[in-house]
Amino acid sequence: MEDEKLNVLLAQIRKELHEYPELSGKEYNTQKRIYDFLNKHTKSKVSKIAGTGLIAVFEGDEKYKTIMLRADIDALPIQEVNSFLHKSKVEGVSHKCGHDGHTTIMLGVAKKIADKPVKRGTIILLFQPSEENGMGAKAVLQDDFFKKISIDYVFSLHNLPGFIKHEIVIKKQEFTSNVKSIIVKLKGRTAHAAEPEKGFNPAMAIGELINFSNENTYNNPESEKFFLITLVHILLGEKAYGISAGYGEVHLTIRSWSTDLMKKKSGELIKFINQLIKKYSLEIEIVWLEEFYANVNNDKAVDIIENAAKQNTLTINKVNTPFKWGEDFGLFTQKFKGAMFGLGAGIETPALHNPDYDFPDEITITGVNMFYSILTKI
Known part of the structure; x- marks a missing residue:
């Protein structure tokens, strides 16, 4: 009662x-x-x-x-x-x-x-x-x-x-799970869409980053090696068909059971991103946010x-x-x-x-x- x-x-x-x-x-x-x-x-x-x-x-x-x-x-x-x-x-x-x-x-x-x-x-x-x-x-x-x-x-x-x-x-x-989110801001240089070679478009870098994320994901919750990268948002250029984009963003969330694995994989991700910006002549800003232990x-x-x-x-x-x-x-x-x-x-x-x-x-x-x-x- x-x-x-x-x-x-x-x-x-x-x-x-x-x-x-x-x-x-x-x-x-x-x-x-x-x-x-x-x-x-x-x-x-x-x-x-x-x-x-x-x-x-x-x-x-x-x-x-x-x-x-x-x-x-x-x-x-x-x-x-x-x-x-x-x-x-x-x-x-x-x-x-x-x-x-x-x-x-x-x-x-x-x-x-x-x-x-x-x-x-x-x-x-x-x-x-x-x-x-x-x-x-x-x-x-x-x-x-x-x-x-x-x-x-x-x-x-x-x-x-x-x-x-x-x-x-x-x-x-x-x-x-351990969870944290990352925003990768990629700054290149805009150009005429007819002359993209005169600028630095981050599109290819974004494509490689997406592929890297998929290749490094092991979405098997039964395993202690579980590691999941999820693409949550992409921003690239403007809806202007005469312009080759000069700026882009990729937003990801990262999850793992192991705190040590999270540190290791996060480090590998940052290393790969740094290789991309050299390859495509881009500037970068990385923001980590919403970290859950x-x-x-x-x-x-x-x-x-x-x-x-x-x-x-x-x-x-x-x-x-x-x-x-x-x-x-x-x-x-x-x-x-x-x-x-x-x-x-x-x-x-x-x-x-x-x-x-x-x-x-x-x-x-x-x-x-x-x-x-x-x-x-x-």
């Missing part, structure tokens, strides 16, 4: 968050909604962090370990196509990764701790901004609060469409998650390969012992980042109870 009442409350706040999504670094109203909920339903110490984020701290009666649970709060620049009553009211912005659901789960954890306090240790609930652009975890760790505190374990979850609702998805070691799950932390799932009589799915998408919680698992786990969102639920995706409210209380059980299992 308590869970049913809590679920009704949480469904209401989740739909409100869904209606008013905010992009990375702009989560001001989201921050206020979280703050108001925490002040109304808990006596935790609430502080702003990383600009638009929040932390809620609960102190037990006995000194023990410090555990951090994290939820991401930002939305995506995707136009929603759903027609339900709680559809996004913000043009071109929507919660298509379920961060509204993740935030709501963590609010439920806060309410549950307030109603049934954990007697020992320190619990930190982090409502983290800017996950989608890979900047949030870094900003949090640079905050003075995290420079002064020692954390024993960190945990987070991600909802997973394509998996049975409520099942808990776990994996030791890598759970998500792999979530490397600590074995003991995964065991704690598994025990929490058993306590809640939930189905456990032990996957063999990591997920190919990036998640900046990986920066926390690089620094602290911890783990990310998956929460099944339904076989028929639209995929993450699809314009018709919506977080299923029926799994919210499952996430709440999982996190609460994790706190009692350490």
Whole structure:
């Protein structure tokens, strides 16, 4: 009965968050909604962090370990196509990764701790901004609060469409991929289309770069040598048929399970690009952005998650390969012992980042109870 009442409350706040999504670094109203909920339903110490984020701290009666649970709060620049009553009211912005659901789960954890306090240790609930652009975890760790505190374990979850609702998805070691993006800007010299030899057109260099990317991709998730280069955008010249292009851009994303392989392959890519600019007499500017470190799950932390799932009589799915998408919680698992786990969102639920995706409210209380059980299992 308590869970049913809590679920009704949480469904209401989740739909409100869904209606008013905010992009990375702009989560001001989201921050206020979280703050108001925490002040109304808990006596935790609430502080702003990383600009638009929040932390809620609960102190037990006995000194023990410090555990951090994290939820991401930002939305995506995707136009929603759903027609339900709680559809996004913000043009071109929507919660298509379920961060509204993740935030709501963590609010439920806060309410549950307030109603049934954990007697020992320190619990930190982090409502983290800017996950989608890979900047949030870094900003949090640079905050003075995290420079002064020692954390024993960190945990987070991600909802997973394509998996049975409520099942808990776990994996030791890598759970998500290393991911980073690169923009390669190639500057040559424009010329008349009738006399391309009098200029430096980057088209051939772009063609060779595309071929290099394909040849160096090993898109086999079952292998530890998995390495994927994806072409996401090309810009070349203008729609002016009398001009041979003098400028071009290539945008790529790079993914691997292994951090060492990522460094090695990134170095080979840069070496090849430098050879191209000499070959075609081009100038170059390289911009790296949106870097996500792999979530490397600590074995003991995964065991704690598994025990929490058993306590809640939930189905456990032990996957063999990591997920190919990036998640900046990986920066926390690089620094602290911890783990990310998956929460099944339904076989028929639209995929993450699809314009018709919506977080299923029926799994919210499952996430709440999982996190609460994790706190009692350490």
